[in-house]
Amino acid sequence: MIKITRENVLIRNGREIVPQDADYSTWVKNNLGKSFQANEARKGTISYNILKAHQHSDQDELLRLKFDSITSHDITYVGIIQTARASGMKKFPLPYVLTNCHNSLCAVGGTINEDDHKFALSAAQKYGGIYVPPNLAVIHSYNREMMTKCGNMILGSDSHTRYGALGTMAVGEGGGELAKQLLEQTYDVESPEIIAIYLKGKPNPGVGPQDVALSIIKAVYNNNFVKNKVMEFIGEGVSSLPVEYRNGIDVMTTEAACWSSIWETDDKVKEYYEIHGRAADYKTLKPEELALYDGxxxxxxxxxxxxxxxxxxxxxxxxxEELKNNPKDIFALVEKESKKVFESNDVAIDLMSKIVNGNIHVDQGVIVGCSGGTFDNIVAAADILRGKSTGNGTFSMSVYAGSQPTYMELVKNGTVADLMAAGAVMKPAFCGPCFGAGDTPANNELSIRHATRNFPNRDGSKPNEGQTSMVALMDARSIAATAANGGVLTGADEVAVEYSPKKYYFDQSIYEKKVYDSKGHADDSVDLVFGPNIKDWPKMPALTDHMMIKVVTHITDPVTTTDELIPSGETSSYRSNPIRLSEFTLSRKDPNYVPNAKEVHEYEIYREEGKNPEEKFDELRSAYEAIRKIKGFEALSPEEMGIGSTLYANKPGDGSAREQAASCQRVLGAWANIATEYATKRYRSNLLNWGIIPFLIEDGNLINKDDFIFIPHIKEAISQESDRIKAYVLGESLKEITFSLGHLTHEEREILISGSLINYNKKMNSSR
Structure with missing residues (x-):
């Protein structure tokens, strides 16, 4: 079904895979009559040519990219604009789409989200952007319909920013990277490897894009095969897939941990652009005659x-099929794993209770958002449910179209009527079910969703409060088949149905009537509209010559998600208030993190006030005494050494691009993270842009919770590009350890030394 090749692979015309046992030089000479040059063949990928067109450096190893447009939603855009404003931005220098699809609910958690929406509209008017009102479209649907262009690049503050199936390389990043684009700075990244995803054959009836996506994710995620790389989809199988089917696979590549994606384009993609009134934005993209891939x-x-x-x-x-044939053993594995996930025997999930008379009963079905709420998916679900009933028991089903134009066409062609007649509830464009702010399951419910993620501490789970829900990802077709069976788990290949695909007609007038598009015109006379919950970023201290950090949290999970670092759901209402939001940091993983971090932050605040923290805080005296036993630091002055908190996690940062996973730590006084590796490039970028040093350590067992760690000459080490940094764990006996930083650009080093991206830009502006 899926085969992985870990070596370089040469592909001819995007179709012929040159045998692995062939000598490429000999093969090319014999078949093409010319010499083979690996460096030239690497330039034959679709990805290389798009990246080259956006490169603003003469280096091959380091990309300095400028994007064609950027996009963010109402959980992230306030912080991005506030960062850019504080850094000197006067207008948006490129198209910036501000969508309202995450905090669309009027009031959650005691604040009024509409205040953020008014801020965004005023920002679009003042700085020259594009404002998409709430419930009109989810972020990725709007960008697919209106902003993609073959050969272009889009940067988004949502991790699922993926438009590769439409010929646009898109990257999901933290807000700091979007702020850099607004300041006309570059996005810097080491040149990524390119992995060919070669599709062949044609899906069987009942198999949808989520089935394909999940199968690929299963094959490549745990082995890091595509981590921080580009997935380039080629092969004769591409042509068998409708464009919306491709979009559904493409958006899920984020869960494979890749950096970006791109697909070859064809007449189906051309038709998509024509339907959307943008025929000029299409061009054929395909690999060149010879393309050498990294896997x-x-x-x-x-x-x-x-x-x-x-x-x-x-x-x-x-x-x-596999699950239905062996539910008890498979569920037992998941229940056992949940004990490790939640690090507590008190938190229990009960999947076994979902097995009744040999059948698996689920409580909820949801088809939603950028992955599930596409036109083709919803039409297929209606084909399965037409004339049937979802039942009047505990099972419920909700369907969210990804955009209002999609919804309107589904109304016109009768799809919505078929779904509603079967008992499904139709809802407007909203991303809430993907992160726990909509259709939140009840305690111990099993929800099946055509959505993007099913992480722990997401979708409404609050394990430290005894509230847990279980979310499983499935394709819309199998969700509909399950709904038609009253909530008994059923694959779409088990039902007899005649699919009747419908032609899609795009009505742009909906957007013309409701979307504010400045066409790039900025109006400085407009005042930004601030609600009471929109606050400026607090002051961030610059890096000191030496540093002492305390490990306030030590997480041993294999992976720590951004949902665990800063929970989603009800916390979304505080995204525009850095101080309020920081109170939720790690609240579902380590409820003691916030008070412990605040205690350390108090030490630093006291030092910044010019006072000697050693004189006031008993805990620090022994740490200072230990440091003064180190040669050269016998007379260390507290003024020379900043004090901050840190967390240790094996592999932090999987999941969302939300910068708040890092900024909330910084607000509470964090100066570093320590990890054996970072799950995503975007989380590491978030740390850097907030002045949090992303230390790497080979063995996490060398440090423990509550350890104080002294890092001498840290400022000098970062400035002089030291690869290995000596540090000391302070205790009754000193323990010397070594940190590394991985690759850092000159600008990233300067940001760390300045203390944050905001500080760096203020310093740059003042020097001008």
């Missing part, structure tokens, strides 16, 4: 079956 994933679409990703990750995939 290969071969996917036989004809062998993929309806699948389910069980809690608590999209890579925890089984076929539905």
């Amino acid at each position: 290969l994933v071969e996917v036989d679409l004809s062998k993929i079956k309806p699948s389910i990703a069980l809690p608590f990750h999209p890579s925890n995939v089984y076929t539905i």
Whole structure:
């Protein structure tokens, strides 16, 4: 079904995979009559040519990119604009789409989200942006419909920013990277490896894009095969897939941990652009005659079956058939794993109770958002449910179209009527079910969703309060089949149905009537509209010569998600208030993090006031005494050494691009993270942009919770690009350890030394 090749792979014309046992030089000479040059063949990928067109450096190893447009939603855009304003921005220098699809609910958690929306509209008017009102479109639907262009690049503050199926390389990043684009700075990244995703065959009836996506994620996530790389989709199987089917696969590549994605384009993509009134934005993209890739994933679409990703990750995939044949053993594995996930025997999930008379009963079905709420998916679900009933028991089903134009066409062609007649509830464009702010399951409910994620501490789970829910990812077709069976888990390949795909007609007038598009015109006379919950970023201290950090949290999970670092859901209402939001940091993973971090932050505040913290805080005296036993630091003055908190996690940062996963730590006085590796480039970028040093350590067992760690000459080490940094764990006996930083650009080093991206830009502006 899926085969992985970990070596370089040469592909001819995007179709012929040169045998691995062939000598490429000899093969090219014999078949093409010319010499083979690996460096030139690497330039034959679709990805290389798009990246080259956006490169603003003469280096091959380091990309300095400028994007064609950027986009963010109402959980992230206030912080981005506030950062850019504080850094000197006067207008948006490129198209900036501000959507309202995450905090669309009027009031959650005691604040009025509409205040943020008014801020965004005033910002679009003042700085020259594009404002999409609430419930009109989810962020990625709007960008697909209106902003993509073959060969372009889009940067978004949502991790699922993926438009590769439409010929646009898109990257999901933290807000700091968007602020850099607004300041006309570059996005800097080491040149990524390119992995060919070679599709062949054709999916069987009942197999949808989520089934294909989950199968690929299962094959590549846990082995890091595509981590921080580009997934380039090629092969004869591409042509068998409708464009919306491709979009559904493409948006889920984020869960494979790749950096970006791109697909070859064809007449179906051309038709998509024509339907959307943008025929001029299409061009054919395909690999050149010879393209050398850094690896290969071969996917036989004809062998993929309806699948389910069980809690608590999209890579925890089984076929539905496999699960139904062996539910007790598989559920037992998930329940056992949940003990590790929640690090508590008091937190329990009960999947076994979902097995009744040999059948698996689920409580809820949801088709939603950028992955599930596409036109084709909803039409297919209606085909399955037409004339049937979802039942009047505990099972419920909700369907969210990704955009209002999609919704209107589904109304016109009768799809909505069929779904409503079956008992499904139609809802407006909203991303809430993907992160726990809509259709939140009840305690111990099992929800099946065509959505993007099923992480722990997401979708409404609050394990430290005894509230847990279980979310499994499935394709819209199998969700509809399950709904038609009254909530009994059913694969779409088990039902007899005649699919009747409908032609899509795009009505742009909805956007013309409701979207504010400045066409790039900024009006400085407009005042920004601030609600009472919109606050400026607090002051961030610059890096000192030496540093002492305290490990206030030590997490041993294999992976720590951004949802655990800063929970989603009800906390969304405080996204525009850095101080209020920081109170939720790690609240579902370590409720003691905030008070412990605040205690350390008090030490630093006292020092910044010019006082000697050693004189006031008993805990610090022994730490200072230990430092003064180190040669050269016998007379260390507290003024020379900043004090901050840190957390240790094996692999932090999987999941959302939300910068608040880092900024909230910084607000509470964090100066570093320590990890054996970072789950995503975007989380590491968030740390850097907030002045948090992303230390790497080979063995996490060398440090423990509550350890004080002294890092001498840290400012000098960062400035002089030291690869290995000596540090000391302070205790009754000193323990010397070594940190590393990985690759840092000159600008990233300067940001760390300045204390944050805001500080760096203020310093740059003053020097001008």
